[in-house]
Amino acid sequence: MTTADAADGSSNGPSNETSAGAAVARDGASTGDDPRPATYLDLARAVLYREFLIFVRYPANAIGGIVVSLVFFGLLFFGGRLLAGQALADSLSGIVVGYFLWTLAVGAYSSVSNDIGSEVQWGTLERHVTTPFGFAPVALLKGVAKVVRTFLTSAVILAVMLVVTDTTLALAPVTVVVVAGLAIVSVLGLGFAAGGVTVLYKRVGNWLNLLQFGFVVLVSAPVLDQPWLRALPLAHGSAMLQRAMVDGVRLWEFPLADLALLVAVAVGYLAAGYVVFHYATRRARRLGVLGDY
Numbered sequence: 001m002t003t004a005d006a007a008d009g010s011s012n013g014p015s016n017e018t019s020a021g022a023a024v025a026r027d028g029a030s031t032g033d034d035p036r037p038a039t040y041l042d043l044a045r046a047v048l049y050r051e052f053l054i055f056v057r058y059p060a061n062a063i064g065g066i067v068v069s070l071v072f073f074g075l076l077f078f079g080g081r082l083l084a085g086q087a088l089a090d091s092l093s094g095i096v097v098g099y100f101l102w103t104l105a106v107g108a109y110s111s112v113s114n115d116i117g118s119e120v121q122w123g124t125l126e127r128h129v130t131t132p133f134g135f136a137p138v139a140l141l142k143g144v145a146k147v148v149r150t151f152l153t154s155a156v157i158l159a160v161m162l163v164v165t166d167t168t169l170a171l172a173p174v175t176v177v178v179v180a181g182l183a184i185v186s187v188l189g190l191g192f193a194a195g196g197v198t199v200l201y202k203r204v205g206n207w208l209n210l211l212q213f214g215f216v217v218l219v220s221a222p223v224l225d226q227p228w229l230r231a232l233p234l235a236h237g238s239a240m241l242q243r244a245m246v247d248g249v250r251l252w253e254f255p256l257a258d259l260a261l262l263v264a265v266a267v268g269y270l271a272a273g274y275v276v277f278h279y280a281t282r283r284a285r286r287l288g289v290l291g292d293y
Contacts, residue, residue, distance in 0.1 A: 038132075040133070043133055043137070047141045047142050047145050048145050050145075051142070051145040051146060062149075062153060065153060066153050066156055069153075069154075070161075073161055074164075076095070077161075077165060092165055092167055093167055093245075093246045094242055094246060096161050097238075097245045098219045098238065100154055100158045101219055101237070102219050103153075103154045103157055104147070104150055104151065104180055104184050105183075105187045105215045105219070107146060107147065107149075107150030107153075108143060108147050108150065108184040108185075108188050108191065109187045109188075109191045109194070109211065109215070110191070110212070111142065111150070111191065112139055112140075112142075112188055112192055112195055113191045113194040113195050115195075116191075116194075116196075116198055116277075117195070117198045120199055136277060136278065136281075139192070139195065139277075140188070143188050147188070151177070169245045169246065170244065170245055170247070170248035171245065172250055172251070174251060175244045175250050179237060179240050179241050179244055179262070182237060182262050182266045183234055183236075183237020183238065183240075184234070185270050186266050186268075186270065187215070187233055187269075189268075189269035189273030189274065190233060190269065191273065192270070192276065193276040193277065194208045194211065196273075196278075196281065199281055199284045215234060218232055218233060218234040218235050218238070219235075219238045221234075221235040221238070223236060223238075224239070230261060230265070236258075236261055236262055236265055237265070240262060
């Protein structure tokens with residue numbers, strides 16, 4: 001997933017970043033003589049359209065990301081079956097759900113952190129910071145757009161995993177989308193924090209990529225044995241997604257306290273990551289290194 005996302009950024013370059021702004025400018029202008037100010041709705045529409053164009057124009061890259069994810073899962077599944085045998089079969093449903101959530105988390109995290117890193121490398125970050133929208137809303141909307149795309153590709157990966165492993169899961173679309181979506185919102189916050197570190201210290205990609213492997217620990221965290229782990233990103237959402245897809249629990253059947261905690265963790269980490277990015281960007285401007293690379 002990381003390689004595919006990185007290729008996404010490198011293949012498009014700064015010129016594609018201007019397409020979103022140009023689309024906003026076109027949408028923000030009325031047919032009359034007086035242009036109307038572009039709104040956040042115009043920005044969201046332009047960013048989603050840009051992501052759609054990238055997906056359509058570079059299908060080989062999207063297919064490559066799916067293939068890489070399936071190869072990793074194949075190594076995990078067939079290697080585990082060779083070593084563990086029946087022990088793996090007993091927990092296979094949980095592994096499939098966990099891997100599905102992990103692909104979503106990696107896509108959400110890398111979409112924000114890699115985009116910010118690319119802006120720093122291209123020297124276009126200052127241009128976004130000085131726009132009426134600011135760079136953080138643009139980065140957030142781009143992250144949301146890539147999460148939508150990641151949901152589509154991860155759904156394909158999930159379908160292949162179910163066929164290969166001959167596993168049956170309860171796939172209630174509303175429950176899966178809401179629970180998984182809220183679970184990875186906290187990862188978007190981590191992506192913002194990682195982007196803030198990139199703005200200040202530039203070449204730290206190798207360190208930040210290590211966090212993607214930490215998502216494996218968070219997805220498999222034993223929240224039943226250690227309730228305090230529910231406060232970590234992904235952990236509580238992973239446990240709820242396991243109950244939804246393995247045990248067939250619907251969204252309205254979850255306790256209200258579990259849903260409230262899921263929302264609180266998502267909003268809390270997203271807000272914290274946004275604050276880290278904001279102050280890191282402000283400090284970089286004070287130090288005069290915002291546009292340096």
